[in-house]
Amino acid sequence: MSWPRVAVLAAVIVAVGVGAWEAYWRVAQRYEASYRNSDGQWAEVRRRVDAREPNATVFIGSSRTQFDIDLDVWQEMTGVHGIQLALEGSNALPILTHIAEDEDFAGLLVVGITPPLVFFPGIGLRADAVQHYFDETPSQWLGNKLSYPLETRLAFYNIDTKLFTVLTRQEWWPDRPGLPWQQQEVRKIENMRRDRQADLWDRVEDDPEFNAIVTGTWQDILENLPPPPPPEVAQAAFEALLEQVAADVTRIRERGGEVVFIRPPSSDWFREFERQASPREMVWESIVGAAGAVGVHSEDYPELSGVRTPEWSHISSRDKARWTRALVGILRDRMAERGLHRPEMGS
Amino acid sequence: MLFNSLTFVAFFALVLALHNAPLPWKVKKTNLLLASYLFYAAWNPPFVILLWLSTIVDWHVAKKIFAEDRQGRRRGWVLVSILVNLGLLGYFKYGGFLLENWQGMMSAIGVTWTAPGWNIVLPVGISFYTFQTMAYSLDVYLRRAKPADSLLDFALFVTFFPQLVAGPIVRPTQLIPQFREPVRASRDQLLWGLGLITLGLFQKIVIADGALAPAADAVFGAEAAVPFSDAWLGTLAFAGQIFSDFAGYSTAAIGIALCLGFSLPDNFRFPYAAIGFSDFWRRWHISLSTWLRDYLYIPLGGNRKGWHRTQVNLMVTMLLGGLWHGAAWTFVVWGGLHGLYLGIERFIRERWGHATVASTAGFRLFLALLTYFLVNLTWVFFRARSFPQAWSMTRSMLGFGVEGSVLVLSTYLVITVLTVTIGMLAVHWYMRSRRLEEVVAKSPWWLTGLVWAGMLFLIVITQGSGDAFIYFQF
Numbered sequence: 041m042s043w044p045r046v047a048v049l050a051a052v053i054v055a056v057g058v059g060a061w062e063a064y065w066r067v068a069q070r071y072e073a074s075y076r077n078s079d080g081q082w083a084e085v086r087r088r089v090d091a092r093e094p095n096a097t098v099f100i101g102s103s104r105t106q107f108d109i110d111l112d113v114w115q116e117m118t119g120v121h122g123i124q125l126a127l128e129g130s131n132a133l134p135i136l137t138h139i140a141e142d143e144d145f146a147g148l149l150v151v152g153i154t155p156p157l158v159f160f161p162g163i164g165l166r167a168d169a170v171q172h173y174f175d176e177t178p179s180q181w182l183g184n185k186l187s188y189p190l191e192t193r194l195a196f197y198n199i200d201t202k203l204f205t206v207l208t209r210q211e212w213w214p215d216r217p218g219l220p221w222q223q224q225e226v227r228k229i230e231n232m233r234r235d236r237q238a239d240l241w242d243r244v245e246d247d248p249e250f251n252a253i254v255t256g257t258w259q260d261i262l263e264n265l266p267p268p269p270p271p272e273v274a275q276a277a278f279e280a281l282l283e284q285v286a287a288d289v290t291r292i293r294e295r296g297g298e299v300v301f302i303r304p305p306s307s308d309w310f311r312e313f314e315r316q317a318s319p320r321e322m323v324w325e326s327i328v329g330a331a332g333a334v335g336v337h338s339e340d341y342p343e344l345s346g347v348r349t350p351e352w353s354h355i356s357s358r359d360k361a362r363w364t365r366a367l368v369g370i371l372r373d374r375m376a377e378r379g380l381h382r383p384e385m386g387s
Numbered sequence: 388m389l390f391n392s393l394t395f396v397a398f399f400a401l402v403l404a405l406h407n408a409p410l411p412w413k414v415k416k417t418n419l420l421l422a423s424y425l426f427y428a429a430w431n432p433p434f435v436i437l438l439w440l441s442t443i444v445d446w447h448v449a450k451k452i453f454a455e456d457r458q459g460r461r462r463g464w465v466l467v468s469i470l471v472n473l474g475l476l477g478y479f480k481y482g483g484f485l486l487e488n489w490q491g492m493m494s495a496i497g498v499t500w501t502a503p504g505w506n507i508v509l510p511v512g513i514s515f516y517t518f519q520t521m522a523y524s525l526d527v528y529l530r531r532a533k534p535a536d537s538l539l540d541f542a543l544f545v546t547f548f549p550q551l552v553a554g555p556i557v558r559p560t561q562l563i564p565q566f567r568e569p570v571r572a573s574r575d576q577l578l579w580g581l582g583l584i585t586l587g588l589f590q591k592i593v594i595a596d597g598a599l600a601p602a603a604d605a606v607f608g609a610e611a612a613v614p615f616s617d618a619w620l621g622t623l624a625f626a627g628q629i630f631s632d633f634a635g636y637s638t639a640a641i642g643i644a645l646c647l648g649f650s651l652p653d654n655f656r657f658p659y660a661a662i663g664f665s666d667f668w669r670r671w672h673i674s675l676s677t678w679l680r681d682y683l684y685i686p687l688g689g690n691r692k693g694w695h696r697t698q699v700n701l702m703v704t705m706l707l708g709g710l711w712h713g714a715a716w717t718f719v720v721w722g723g724l725h726g727l728y729l730g731i732e733r734f735i736r737e738r739w740g741h742a743t744v745a746s747t748a749g750f751r752l753f754l755a756l757l758t759y760f761l762v763n764l765t766w767v768f769f770r771a772r773s774f775p776q777a778w779s780m781t782r783s784m785l786g787f788g789v790e791g792s793v794l795v796l797s798t799y800l801v802i803t804v805l806t807v808t809i810g811m812l813a814v815h816w817y818m819r820s821r822r823l824e825e826v827v828a829k830s831p832w833w834l835t836g837l838v839w840a841g842m843l844f845l846i847v848i849t850q851g852s853g854d855a856f857i858y859f860q861f
Contacts (some may be wrong), residue, residue: 041575041827041828041832041835042832043574043575043578043579044574044578045832045836046835046836046839047578047581047839048833048836049832049836049837049840050832050836050837050839050840050843051840052840053836053837053840053841053844054843054844054847055838057844057849058842058844058848061844061847061848063800125406177429177430177431178428178429178430178432179388179389179392179394179395179430180394181394182397182429183392183394183396184391186393186394186396186397187393190393196848197850199850201848201850202597202848202850203593203845203848203849203850204597204598204601204849207799207803208601208797208799210799213797213798213799213802214798215798216794216796216797216801217797218794219794219795219796219797220793220794222797237604308480320720
């Protein structure tokens with residue numbers, strides 16, 4: 041066996057194959073190389089909270105908070121580069137508790153509320169990210185650093201383009217009779233930066249077919265949420281949740297920090313669903329009321345609601361700067377009304 | 388550090404470069420030792436102390452045993468090694484399990500006692516390196532080997548990173564002599580080693596994690612009971628997953644060692660083509676089964692003390708082998724089932740083993756499939772989260788419908804599990820009496836290149852999730 045010949049042949053085939061795979065995703069599917077939003081990346085950004093007190097501004101919430109806030113605009117207006125800790129498909133309130141328990145944090149915490157998610161038991165989809173922050177091994181830490189150069193150079197190096205993820209979502213698989221509903225994977229809808237700023241992917245906006253896949257996924261997930269618990273159980277759980285929110289906010293304030301709540305916009309079918317499933321007065325007003333904090337609901341301000349949300353749930357990347365600018369201004373005013381002048385807000 | 392991680396790629400490239408640099412052999416060995424500590428510390432740095440403890444104790448114990456003629460003293464010294472190594476294992480791995488069972492026993496006799504919290508992190512690979520170092524002292528005690536001449540060689544034997552955390556469990560006589568003289572892989576050895584690493588990672592990343600884990604996780608993670616079809620598919624998926632995961636690790640470990648010029652023993656020989664259970668255990672986790680044979684079964688008397696005692700010895704060995712895998716009664720049952728199978732097989736062989744039908748190809752194929760079927764039943768106990776789940780799965784698999792059972796696998800997963808399982812069984816059957824080296828040597832070079840490229844390409848596009856190897860937890 042001529043091993044050098046074997047190795048050269050294998051290397052050439054792999055190079056051609058990987059090149060073709062990369063070209064397919066870039067050209068035919070319009071993918072761009074972008075950070076993978078890994079647990080390690082979250083942990084890396086999370087550690088900035090420890091190192092940057094007391095002037096940190098931290099964003100927590102679901103993907104809406106992550107997609108809608110423009111960190112550059114925020115910095116331009118406040119002088120502070122925010123720490124983006126929002127996690128897609130995740131409930132902000134357990135993360136609020138997590139930050140409240142961090143004695144190093146005494147800055148401004150911006151909590152994004154996505155109504156259906158506050159009833160999730162626990163953190164939700166990205167609970168592993170928080171666990172990873174506590175458990176990360178030196179090997180994982182280094183692996184994350186080594187992964188970044190690949191993430192920013194290879195479009196196919198993305199969780200949406202993993203071989204078995206791609207195979208799973210093909211439509212050629214027939215339905216299996218008797219199989220209960222199963223949640224489909226959420227497709228890639230963003231490009232992400234090292235600081236975890238996520239921008240809604242242009243393709244979601246200008247490719248109607250892809251847009252329909254994404255909105256179809258939201259609808260499919262929301263229509264198949266597990267049935268709510270009996271009213272008395274739900275009421276007791278919600279009251280406990282409000283108590284926890286109040287306790288967490290108090291704890292942060294005792295250290296000199298401050299907490300504000302925001303409700304990013306949604307539209308169309310998604311908004312209607314939220315109106316019915318988690319009415320504003322029941323969820324939003326209760327949480328903000330329990331916290332005794334400043335709360336900015338997008339629907340109360342034309343400059344916050346007049347933005348495009350191409351797939352009903354996240355602001356277009358073309359509108360996020362304008363939205364963030366307006367949000368900072370409103371937050372400043374609302375905080376000033378309460379006599380809160382925070383260095384993190386540039387005031 | 389996981390083999391299937393970018394950290395390892397960078398680490399191994401550096402180690403390989405240093406190992407091929409023009410440095411004295413002692414410096415190269417020191418580099419390997421430091422690299423091995425680094426490899427282990429990359430999980431949890433303080434646990435390197437356990438490696439040092441195990442190394443120092445067995446280094447001194449073996450020297451004392453060797454220098455001592457009085458049997459009582461020799462026994463005393465070997466007990467020190469056993470107590471330290473099993474003590475480490477007991478504390479870190481079985482402490483919580485023992486407390487929990489003690490609490491249960493007390494409660495059964497009416498004594499209410501609550502065990503203190505036992506939140507001890509299990510040091511990765513502790514079951515492997517404690518057995519390896521214990522074997523060193525036992526070999527010297529049993530006069531099978533002399534103590535190592537050099538502490539550096541012995542420390543490297545204990546710590547050698549390719550096989551440190553998930554085997555193969557190497558005997559001192561296999562590895563320590565290889566450290567004496569300078570070794571460096573030839574060009575062909577290096578390429579063969581890289582090929583083995585590719586094969587191992589393909590098994591782990593593509594087959595175990597990519598193709599089979601989703602089905603196994605869905606079935607064994609289901610809240611409700613699953614019906615016959617999904618119970619079987621989930622178990623077949625797990626059978627393929629655990630083989631590909633563990634054999635993948637061993638293959639990669641052998642490849643990594645070979646790239647450095649060292650030879651590690653085989654740990655798997657296509658076990659799903661086994662005809663009977665004694666054959667299965669000659670093919671599955673060979674380094675553990677031979678360890679248990681040499682240091683437990685034979686010292687217990689093996690098959691030299693009559694039929695009944697042989698059966699007891701077999702069962703004790705397999706029960707402890709089960710417990711070695713994890714601190715839970717489900718693992719003990721898994722071992723017990725294998726012990727039972729081995730006992731029954733021995734009984735049948737003694738009575739009907741020479742029947743003409745036993746050597747026909749069709750009957751051998753039938754026996755292989757029967758073995759595979761029975762092995763799958765044991766995997767249920769290995770993988771299940773609890774006994775109720777294991778019973779529920781077993782009932783479903785044996786056709787006793789479980790009320791309220793719910794399908795969990797999509798058509799995609801059904802087809803994937805069946806395709807991979809049939810493919811895996813075909814490969815195991817074809818390779819049953821062959822060696823990989825021979826098959827590759829007889830293949831055209833372009834075919835070998837094509838297969839290698841195919842595996843590598845699939846590894847790259849599967850991307851991998853960085854999941855730990857299943858056997859790390861043991």
